[in-house]
Amino acid sequence: MRAIKKTMTLHNGVKIPLIGFGTWQISENEVEDAVLEAIKVGYRHIDTAHSYGNEKGVGRAIKKSGIPREQLFITTKLPSHIKTYDEAKVYLKESFENLDVDYIDLILIHAPWPWSDVGRNCDEGNKEVWRHFEELYEQGLVKSIGVSNFSVHDLENIMQDSQVVPHVNQIAFHIGHVKSDVVEFCNEHDILIQAYSPLATGRLLNHQTLKDMADKYNVTVAQLAIRYCIEKDTLPLPKSVTPKYIYENTLVDFKIDESDLKILDEIKL
Ligand SMILES: NC(=O)c1ccc[n+]([C@@H]2O[C@H](COP(=O)([O-])OP(=O)(O)OC[C@H]3O[C@@H](n4cnc5c(N)ncnc54)[C@H](OP(=O)(O)O)[C@@H]3O)[C@@H](O)[C@H]2O)c1
Numbered sequence: 055m056r057a058i059k060k061t062m063t064l065h066n067g068v069k070i071p072l073i074g075f076g077t078w079q080i081s082e083n084e085v086e087d088a089v090l091e092a093i094k095v096g097y098r099h100i101d102t103a104h105s106y107g108n109e110k111g112v113g114r115a116i117k118k119s120g121i122p123r124e125q126l127f128i129t130t131k132l133p134s135h136i137k138t139y140d141e142a143k144v145y146l147k148e149s150f151e152n153l154d155v156d157y158i159d160l161i162l163i164h165a166p167w168p169w170s171d172v173g174r175n176c177d178e179g180n181k182e183v184w185r186h187f188e189e190l191y192e193q194g195l196v197k198s199i200g201v202s203n204f205s206v207h208d209l210e211n212i213m214q215d216s217q218v219v220p221h222v223n224q225i226a227f228h229i230g231h232v233k234s235d236v237v238e239f240c241n242e243h244d245i246l247i248q249a250y251s252p253l254a255t256g257r258l259l260n261h262q263t264l265k266d267m268a269d270k271y272n273v274t275v276a277q278l279a280i281r282y283c284i285e286k287d288t289l290p291l292p293k294s295v296t297p298k299y300i301y302e303n304t305l306v307d308f309k310i311d312e313s314d315l316k317i318l319d320e321i322k323l
Pocket residue numbers: 075076077078079101102164202203224225249250251252253254255256259274276277291292293294295296299300302303
């Protein structure tokens with residue numbers, strides 16, 4: 055089976071398509087076409103966020119695609135500065151309205167701290183927000199719940215007195231950037247790692263070692279980088295607005311040899 059058709063299974067049994075389509079930095083105007091193109095070439099998993107400002111366009115694309123809702127997997131994220139129960143309620147309600155869906159497949163806390171104040175301790179706020187996530191999960195309005203950019207400390211904090219272990223931690227993960235302590239912790243607790251910026255937001259594309267290795271496999275650097283994430287049991291979320299690339303990024307049905315994986319593991323950006 056092609057990778058684009060494959061799924062992984064979250065620890066609650068929910069199936070999640072192995073490759074997700076990223077939509078960060080795609081404007082509200084552009085996103086509808088990009089998502090429709092992605093769905094046309096086989097993606098069934100779309101990653102957006104309240105703070106990307108494009109949820110409405112994603113929602114329109116879902117409807118226009120004609121694909122039954124249950125065959126699509128939609129993720130959105132609660133903005134990183136929202137750290138109270140009441141505000142979480144307001145913002146997530148807005149995400150439901152923007153996307154215009156009855157349920158969301160996965161919601162994430164976008165980051166453990168506001169992007170404007172990276173590293174601030176928001177332990178209590180994260181627990182409070184998680185309580186609302188658990189309620190929505192119990193009500194069946196969301197099929198799975200998770201976090202993003204969480205360290206081991208941040209994960210332990212919300213897991214301390216919660217009912218549900220996060221299903222997902224979405225983190226920056228690509229060749230040259232692998233945080234082994236978080237990956238190890240997530241593997242131990244069956245928390246799926248979603249690999250965001252699998253192409254390092256484009257920075258990997260001109261790396262000479264990667265170009266040489268991609269040539270050897272007769273693939274592009276983008277395909278090599280996406281396949282690397284899959285070989286590492288993470289779920290890549292490549293983004294593109296270019297139809298040629300959107301399709302290219304689905305063609306990742308090859309294996310990277312162990313010896314080459316070792317070389318890729320050692321790459322420093
Ligand atoms: N949770 C978080 O905090 C967080 C943070 C960052 C990202 N994310 C998620 O992860 C997704 C992906 O990360 P990202 O947006 O940083 O970027 P990325 O997927 O690592 O790279 C995207 C860049 O690579 C280009 N590109 C894509 N495919 C290509 C190909 N086959 N050949 C040549 N160039 C190609 C794109 O160009 P064009 O678009 O011009 O075609 C774009 O400039 C995001 O969209 C978002 O959904 C989440």
